[in-house]
Amino acid sequence: MILSKSEFCQFSLKAKKRLVMEYGELLLDRSFIQEKVCIYKIYEFHVEAIYNKQNNELIKMEPIFSIPLLKYYVTAGKKK
Amino acid sequence: MAKNSSFIDTIDQIITDGVKKGILHLNNEDDFLQGNLIKLKGKDVVNFGSCSYLGLEFDRRLKDGAIDAIEKYGTQFSESRAYVSIKLYKDLEEHFEKIFKASVIISPTTTLGHIAAVPVLVSQNDAVIIDHQAHNSIQTACNLLKPKGIHVELVRHNRLDILEERIKELKSKHEKIWYMADGIYSMYGDACPVKELYALMDKYKELNLYVDDAHGMSCFGANGGGYVMSFGSLHPRAVLAVSLAKAFATGGAVLVFPDKEMARKVRTCGGPLITSGPMQPSALGAAIASAKIHLSDEIYELQNTLQDNIQFARLMIKKYGLPIISASAAPVFFIGVSLPKLGYNMVRRMLNDGYYLNLGIFPAVPMKNTGIRFTITCLHTFSQIEKMIERMAQHLTIAMQEEEITLNQIYSAFKMPVPSDMQIEEQVASILNAGSLVVEEYKTIHAIEQDEWNNLLGSKGSFDWNGLQFLEKSFTNNKIAEENWEFDYLLVRDASNKVILATFLTTALWKDDMLSHASISEQIEEQRIHDPYFLTSKVVSIGSLLTEGEHLFLDKNSPHWKSALQLLFKYISQLQEKYEASNLMIRDFICEDAEVDSYFVDNGYFKVNMPNSYVIEDLNWKSTEDYLQRLSSNGRYDVKRYVLRDEYKFEIKVVNDPTEADLELYYNMYLNVKNNSLALNTFNLPFKVFKNMVNNKQWDITKLILKPEFDNKNLNKPLAVMFCYVADSNYIPMILGLDYSYHKEYRVYKQAMYSIIKRAKALNCKKMYMGFAADSEKRMFGAQARTTYGYMQTKENYNLEVLGSYNAYQNKQTVKIKNDTVSI
Numbered sequence: 001m002i003l004s005k006s007e008f009c010q011f012s013l014k015a016k017k018r019l020v021m022e023y024g025e026l027l028l029d030r031s032f033i034q035e036k037v038c039i040y041k042i043y044e045f046h047v048e049a050i051y052n053k054q055n056n057e058l059i060k061m062e063p064i065f066s067i068p069l070l071k072y073y074v075t076a077g078k079k080k
Numbered sequence: 081m082a083k084n085s086s087f088i089d090t091i092d093q094i095i096t097d098g099v100k101k102g103i104l105h106l107n108n109e110d111d112f113l114q115g116n117l118i119k120l121k122g123k124d125v126v127n128f129g130s131c132s133y134l135g136l137e138f139d140r141r142l143k144d145g146a147i148d149a150i151e152k153y154g155t156q157f158s159e160s161r162a163y164v165s166i167k168l169y170k171d172l173e174e175h176f177e178k179i180f181k182a183s184v185i186i187s188p189t190t191t192l193g194h195i196a197a198v199p200v201l202v203s204q205n206d207a208v209i210i211d212h213q214a215h216n217s218i219q220t221a222c223n224l225l226k227p228k229g230i231h232v233e234l235v236r237h238n239r240l241d242i243l244e245e246r247i248k249e250l251k252s253k254h255e256k257i258w259y260m261a262d263g264i265y266s267m268y269g270d271a272c273p274v275k276e277l278y279a280l281m282d283k284y285k286e287l288n289l290y291v292d293d294a295h296g297m298s299c300f301g302a303n304g305g306g307y308v309m310s311f312g313s314l315h316p317r318a319v320l321a322v323s324l325a326k327a328f329a330t331g332g333a334v335l336v337f338p339d340k341e342m343a344r345k346v347r348t349c350g351g352p353l354i355t356s357g358p359m360q361p362s363a364l365g366a367a368i369a370s371a372k373i374h375l376s377d378e379i380y381e382l383q384n385t386l387q388d389n390i391q392f393a394r395l396m397i398k399k400y401g402l403p404i405i406s407a408s409a410a411p412v413f414f415i416g417v418s419l420p421k422l423g424y425n426m427v428r429r430m431l432n433d434g435y436y437l438n439l440g441i442f443p444a445v446p447m448k449n450t451g452i453r454f455t456i457t458c459l460h461t462f463s464q465i466e467k468m469i470e471r472m473a474q475h476l477t478i479a480m481q482e483e484e485i486t487l488n489q490i491y492s493a494f495k496m497p498v499p500s501d502m503q504i505e506e507q508v509a510s511i512l513n514a515g516s517l518v519v520e521e522y523k524t525i526h527a528i529e530q531d532e533w534n535n536l537l538g539s540k541g542s543f544d545w546n547g548l549q550f551l552e553k554s555f556t557n558n559k560i561a562e563e564n565w566e567f568d569y570l571l572v573r574d575a576s577n578k579v580i581l582a583t584f585l586t587t588a589l590w591k592d593d594m595l596s597h598a599s600i601s602e603q604i605e606e607q608r609i610h611d612p613y614f615l616t617s618k619v620v621s622i623g624s625l626l627t628e629g630e631h632l633f634l635d636k637n638s639p640h641w642k643s644a645l646q647l648l649f650k651y652i653s654q655l656q657e658k659y660e661a662s663n664l665m666i667r668d669f670i671c672e673d674a675e676v677d678s679y680f681v682d683n684g685y686f687k688v689n690m691p692n693s694y695v696i697e698d699l700n701w702k703s704t705e706d707y708l709q710r711l712s713s714n715g716r717y718d719v720k721r722y723v724l725r726d727e728y729k730f731e732i733k734v735v736n737d738p739t740e741a742d743l744e745l746y747y748n749m750y751l752n753v754k755n756n757s758l759a760l761n762t763f764n765l766p767f768k769v770f771k772n773m774v775n776n777k778q779w780d781i782t783k784l785i786l787k788p789e790f791d792n793k794n795l796n797k798p799l800a801v802m803f804c805y806v807a808d809s810n811y812i813p814m815i816l817g818l819d820y821s822y823h824k825e826y827r828v829y830k831q832a833m834y835s836i837i838k839r840a841k842a843l844n845c846k847k848m849y850m851g852f853a854a855d856s857e858k859r860m861f862g863a864q865a866r867t868t869y870g871y872m873q874t875k876e877n878y879n880l881e882v883l884g885s886y887n888a889y890q891n892k893q894t895v896k897i898k899n900d901t902v903s904i
């Protein structure tokens with residue numbers, strides 16, 4: 001049974017991570033100066049997971065509401 | 081009905097049924113356990129029945145704690161704690177004092193903790209009010225108070241409004257009032273209204289609280305102190321008992337007290353703490369390791385993980401449209417299925433599919449409120465939870481079709497509205513499911529063809545066509561509630577118009593103790609002096625309160641008999657809703673039939689033993705001597721000694737056209753008998769019944785008169801009057817009136833019995849239905865006892881629990897009843 005973006009947002013960060021690990025699929029990851037960003041496909045939406053590179057700690061995991069942001073991550077990968 | 085041996089038999093029947101169906105009393109087959117898979121019947125299944133909510137049972141630190149303790153102290157330290165306690169006890173108590181910030185005592189189990197604490201805490205001048213859904217172990221401990229004469233009563237679940245009313249009434253007579261409750265209730269997973277209770281405690285200084293928070297411990301609160309502790313520090317008048325055998329994962333229990341003196345007294349005087357064995361080193365060692373986790377921040381991570389799983393499970397239940405019964409943050413879930421047959425079906429299906437869940441069934445819940453209970457722990461993954469719920473939703477649809485239960489019925493059983501999107505599907509399903517059987521429903525016997533009815537049921541008792549006409553006339557349009565009955569008739573025919581099932585039903589007010597021991601009824605009748613309708617319930621029953629015999633015609637040779645019974649169940653449930661009745665009764669079954677038994681239990685009825693009914697099958701003797709020869713030797717002796725010896729002093733007269741004064745006399749004679757026996761406790765019959773009997777040819781009324789030459793008290797009135805119904809060569813004594821003036825000199829009751837046997841013979845009747853009660857006298861006259869039983873369904877267990885809390889032969893104790901509470 002799929003969850004909507006808003007239902008996904010109701011969960012704690014730890015639970016979101018578990019949901020993504022159990023139901024999601026890693027599409028791409030991008031490395032920036034201080035952060036690593038992973039983009040997952042889960043249910044019918046995409047999730048942006050931001051990790052602190054120093055300690056590899058997950059600091060944010062939210063659905064992507066903006067298509068340009070998703071395109072940005074895809075493009076950022078191509079530039080590499 | 082009383083919660084007596086019959087109640088135990090009922091539990092035995094239901095549990096044994098579950099064992100036979102392979103879903104209860106299971107044993108796992110694993111040689112090694114890790115995680116939440118267990119092997120049952122050769123198959124790995126995900127365990128959704130564990131109460132180890134945080135999954136700590138596999139934690140290395142707890143295992144090491146247990147092993148280390150065994151290495152240091154051995155497998156046991158076998159001394160009463162009254163003498164010496166192993167050092168680990170002190171260490172563990174210090175940890176718990178930090179967790180609860182209060183004085184504590186450790187007990188081997190929560191049940192033993194209650195048994196130790198409750199009798200010490202509750203004094204002679206106190207009163208106890210128990211939430212009727214409080215855990216059985218609390219109720220067991222409170223039972224120890226009753227022999228001391230301490231006032232104990234039940235109150236409906238979480239009804240603080242009624243509790244307050246009771247406090248107002250009791251506080252002037254009692255020093256303290258103890259309210260006994262659970263923190264998280266074990267079956268539905270709902271919670272105690274702690275905040276509101278604390279407010280009530282602040283308002284009434286007499287109110288004290290005793291809470292069993294077994295299912296809340298570790299899952300909630302600072303340092304995992306439990307659900308009650310999540311509302312802040314313990315109220316100064318509250319005592320807490322928590323289990324260590326659930327989320328804490330080690331076994332044992334803790335009692336938490338608001339002050340040291342109270343803890344000291346329980347530690348010193350609590351029975352099991354003096355005489356029972358202690359917790360063993362392994363459990364204490366593991367408990368210390370678990371307590372350390374509780375005193376660290378790790379406990380909050382575990383609590384959060386559990387809450388994530390609970391939140392996910394709730395969301396999935398909602399998405400899959402399962403009928404969940406209560407919504408709280410507890411890890412206990414209850415999916416309503418209404419009748420046991422659907423519960424059995426679902427648990428079996430889920431087990432086959434790889435998921436073990438609990439069946440929530442009577443007596444833990446009312447029969448019609450059966451459900452699938454499951455628990456969520458930290459060990460479950462989201463996908464395990466989702467797949468289990470998904471499969472449950474799929475199976476429920478199929479199982480509901482198999483068991484012919486609709487969602488509407490489920491929601492209605494739990495008094496919940498059906499979600500609007502499901503209503504249309506229900507209506508369509510109901511049209512598609514309509515079978516080939518034809519149901520005929522009637523409100524009066526006049527609408528049914530007389531010969532057909534009499535052919536089906538006319539020879540079974542006093543409810544032939546004319547008998548029912550008499551009952552309808554007598555029990556309608558009366559002033560008093562209990563004297564007005566609703567009459568309903570049901571005939572089920574097959575496609576060839578043959579009747580498969582026929583019966584009549586009455587809906588009337590019954591005394592709940594009707595079949596209880598007379599000494600219990602005696603106690604209850606005292607309370608009815610103040611509250612005439614105390615422990616009374618509206619009951620839809622097959623038959624009536626004035627008829628006995630096999631009221632249900634069921635053609636078991638028909639292949640459709642089960643479907644016909646289903647239609648009866650459906651009809652009787654509709655009547656229950658229509659008349660707002662509490663209980664359903666299908667009664668007067670004579671022959672034991674395991675198949676029928678099982679079928680009734682599956683459909684939410686439990687078996688109740690009724691008093692034996694008596695029948696004289698053969699009235700075909702040629703002389704008194706011939707009759708005597710047919711009796712047992714004891715019977716023969718008694719009839720000769722108590723009856724025939726004085727027979728010549730009496731004459732029997734048929735009563736024709738009695739005056740109003742005569743009838744009043746007979747009515748008072750009936751009341752003499754009625755008020756002298758509580759063996760079958762019913763409301764008094766209205767006077768109108770007697771008037772109607774006189775005007776009905778099928779009633780044969782006789783009186784027993786002492787001849788004037790022997791009437792040395794010059795009574796000049798009958799000593800007995802008998803009202804008997806004659807139907808299809810059957811003689812059916814229904815009502816007896818007695819004058820006890822000559823009770824000592826003559827065995828008037830026995831003379832009366834003998835007189836009606838002779839009367840039946842004189843009228844060429846072939847059989848006598850002698851009714852219930854007065855067993856020894858009826859046996860004496862050659863009547864055969866027939867074991868009689870019925871099947872009952874209650875909307876809720878409350879009155880049953882209240883009745884069960886009365887003691888037969890108990891001395892009278894204080895009691896005043898009001899609202900929905902009862903003192904015992």
